[in-house]
Amino acid sequence: xxxxxxxxxxxxxxxxxxxxxxxxxxxxxxxxxxxxxxxxxxxxxxxxxxxxxxxxxxxxxxxxxxxxxxxxxxxxxxxxxxxxxxxxxxxxxxxxxxxxxxxxxxxxxxxxxxxxxxxxxxxxxxxxxxxxxxxxxxxxxxxxxxxxxxxxxxxxxxxxxxxxxxxxx
Amino acid sequence: xxxxxxxxxxxxxxxxxxxxxxxxxxxxxxxxxxxxxxxxxxxxxxxxxxxxxxxxxxxxxxxxxxxxxxxxxxxxxxxxxxxxxxxxxxxxxx
Numbered sequence: 001x002x003x004x005x006x007x008x009x010x011x012x013x014x015x016x017x018x019x020x021x022x023x024x025x026x027x028x029x030x031x032x033x034x035x036x037x038x039x040x041x042x043x044x045x046x047x048x049x050x051x052x053x054x055x056x057x058x059x060x061x062x063x064x065x066x067x068x069x070x071x072x073x074x075x076x077x078x079x080x081x082x083x084x085x086x087x088x089x090x091x092x093x094x095x096x097x098x099x100x101x102x103x104x105x106x107x108x109x110x111x112x113x114x115x116x117x118x119x120x121x122x123x124x125x126x127x128x129x130x131x132x133x134x135x136x137x138x139x140x141x142x143x144x145x146x147x148x149x150x151x152x153x154x155x156x157x158x159x160x161x162x163x164x165x166x167x168x169x
Numbered sequence: 170x171x172x173x174x175x176x177x178x179x180x181x182x183x184x185x186x187x188x189x190x191x192x193x194x195x196x197x198x199x200x201x202x203x204x205x206x207x208x209x210x211x212x213x214x215x216x217x218x219x220x221x222x223x224x225x226x227x228x229x230x231x232x233x234x235x236x237x238x239x240x241x242x243x244x245x246x247x248x249x250x251x252x253x254x255x256x257x258x259x260x261x262x263x
Binding site for chain 1: 230243248
């Protein structure tokens, strides 16, 4: 019994370590055909649900965007911060998001100074859930996020083409 | 117990101070992901520039997804989903 538990712990550790190293080279997994096909089918399911709900054009387009983002986050399988942030936030594209309270005393709330870190902060606001990450973690997340977004664009483009001109059955 | 505490203190102090070399290394890796039209890898590009281009690229990708979402939502209302879906599913399985 103890041996089995120890083995399970070892397996978990091995899996976690391999997942962590996979994040580091994660860009490649977003480029596989398998991933794109998986995403296509998940997206299609989500789109059917969106279609079912009657709604005006503007909110339907936003519903499509949110469904696409949520499906993308699911495809990441919980390995990245940006994907977990998307899944835990209810309304990603809420335009009427309240602004953070201003800083009247102009106390410096941000980290290191300089143009590089300034740009990094902007980047942190663009990648979901990554506002307060360290520089290296942020770049790691941004790399994975970019690869995922590119797959999202590829897949949605293909889906759009197919829906626009369906093959004769 | 005290050794664990001092070890963790060492770790945080080294992790909070990132070196310029580390920055450049990470940024050059990021540069390889950007579309070549923006930055030719032969040129010496500043880290700030690469980060700026990264932000631009992500914004562009977001915009593309928005446009595609709008197009898809239009198609969803006009397309006969069942035959189109069958075609898509067939192609997905191949």
